[in-house]
Amino acid sequence: ARYTATRIGGTALPSPIVDSAFFTVQSSAAAKLQIVAPGEVAEPGSTTGKRACPPDCPVNWKAGVSSMVIVNAVDAYHNVVAAEQTNVYLQTGDTFDVHPSTLQLVAGATQFNFAMVTSSSWTITAYSTTSYLSSASTMVYVGVSSATRFLVVLPGESFNQGECDNAVLCQPPTGTPGVSGQADFGNPGIRPSTAGVTFPVEVYLTDNFFNRIFAHPGTSAGLTPSDPYGFATAPPINPQALTSGFAGFTLALRAAVTGHFLTAAESGSSNGYASKNSSTFTVVADNPTQML
Numbered sequence: 690a691r692y693t694a695t696r697i698g699g700t701a702l703p704s705p706i707v708d709s710a711f712f713t714v715q716s717s718a719a720a721k722l723q724i725v726a727p728g729e730v731a732e733p734g735s736t737t738g739k740r741a742c743p744p745d746c747p748v749n750w751k752a753g754v755s756s757m758v759i760v761n762a763v764d765a766y767h768n769v770v771a772a773e774q775t776n777v778y779l780q781t782g783d784t785f786d787v788h789p790s791t792l793q794l795v796a797g798a799t800q801f802n803f804a805m806v807t808s809s810s811w812t813i814t815a816y817s818t819t820s821y822l823s824s825a826s827t828m829v830y831v832g833v834s835s836a837t838r839f840l841v842v843l844p845g846e847s848f849n850q851g852e853c854d855n856a857v858l859c860q861p862p863t864g865t866p867g868v869s870g871q872a873d874f875g876n877p878g879i880r881p882s883t884a885g886v887t888f889p890v891e892v893y894l895t896d897n898f899f900n901r902i903f904a905h906p907g908t909s910a911g912l913t914p915s916d917p918y919g920f921a922t923a924p925p926i927n928p929q930a931l932t933s934g935f936a937g938f939t940l941a942l943r944a945a946v947t948g949h950f951l952t953a954a955e956s957g958s959s960n961g962y963a964s965k966n967s968s969t970f971t972v973v974a975d976n977p978t979q980m981l
Contacts, residue, residue, distance in 0.1 A: 717770075717918070718764065722817065722824075723760070723761040723763045724779065726758055733766070733769065734766055746856070747829050752900055755782040756801070756804070757800055758801050762794055768799060769797045771797040772791070776793050776794075777799060778815070780814050782812055783806060783851065784812050785807055785851040786803070787858055790873065804858050805831045807851025807898065808831055808832055813827055830860075833901070834958070837897050839878040839893065839963070840868070842868045842892075844888050847868060848891070848899075850900050850901060852866055852868070853897065869897035874888055881971035882913075882972045883973055884944065885942075887941045888939070893936045894931055901933075901935070910931060911928030911955075912952070914940075915948070916943055916972075920940050923940060945972050950970070952966050
């Protein structure tokens with residue numbers, strides 16, 4: 690850096706502009722960590738520490754696809770503090786992803802490569818293991834991956850985007866991947882279905898991480914019961930065209946047994962989407978109506 694003196698008034702001078710000799714500006718002590726997301730550019734000395742972002746910045750992520758973020762130790766003016774060598778780890782707002790391993794800063798900086806799995810907008814937070822340094826990123830949007838399979842949601846269950854079954858990229862699921870809760874066909878308590886009594890079923894088209902796919906031209910799904918005697922009351926439309934990745938069915942089963950499940954599969958189109966079984970559930974006998 691250098692200083693420049695410029696005459697702005699008074700007596701005319703032979704040289705109205707004079708530059709000083711060049712000198713070095715050192716960073717101050719580390720004050721925080723800085724996260725630079727894909728598409729962002731660090732700008733030391735600026736108010737925000739980054740260049741102004743165009744409309745497509747930060748760059749959108751895709752579920753399950755690794756992206757790189759840079760973490761810098763910076764002073765109060767966003768200058769990188771090369772002497773800082775603390776260990777740094779990342780946490781994201783995504784409940785179901787696997788956070789990357791802790792890394793040590795080298796010359797005040799390091800890079801993390803990792804994937805998030807739930808489609809939504811998230812922040813990434815960097816923490817130091819040895820000091821008070823921490824920082825959150827700009828909001829990052831994670832989009833869905835490609836459509837690959839169906840998901841069946843029974844009464845009592847809730848669609849749980851991102852709760853996936855990839856052993857490398859996902860946290861271990863607590864139950865059936867893609868859903869939370871237990872099949873519950875009554876209230877209160879966890880109740881089984883009753884033979885011949887209808888209940889609603891939801892079917893979703895998802896990616897590998899159970900994120901809902903909203904765009905799927907011409908896709909239809911059908912439900913098949915494990916009940917060897919078929920439906921007591923068949924869904925009025927089966928198969929059914931999906932709307933924004935969703936189809937709702939109403940049905941009843943015949944056999945009063947434990948271990949029933951429903952299978953959702955592509956029907957009438959040939960996109961290669963994988964079929965999916967529901968959670969297992971019990972059907973109990975209805976009120977007696979005759980003797981055999």
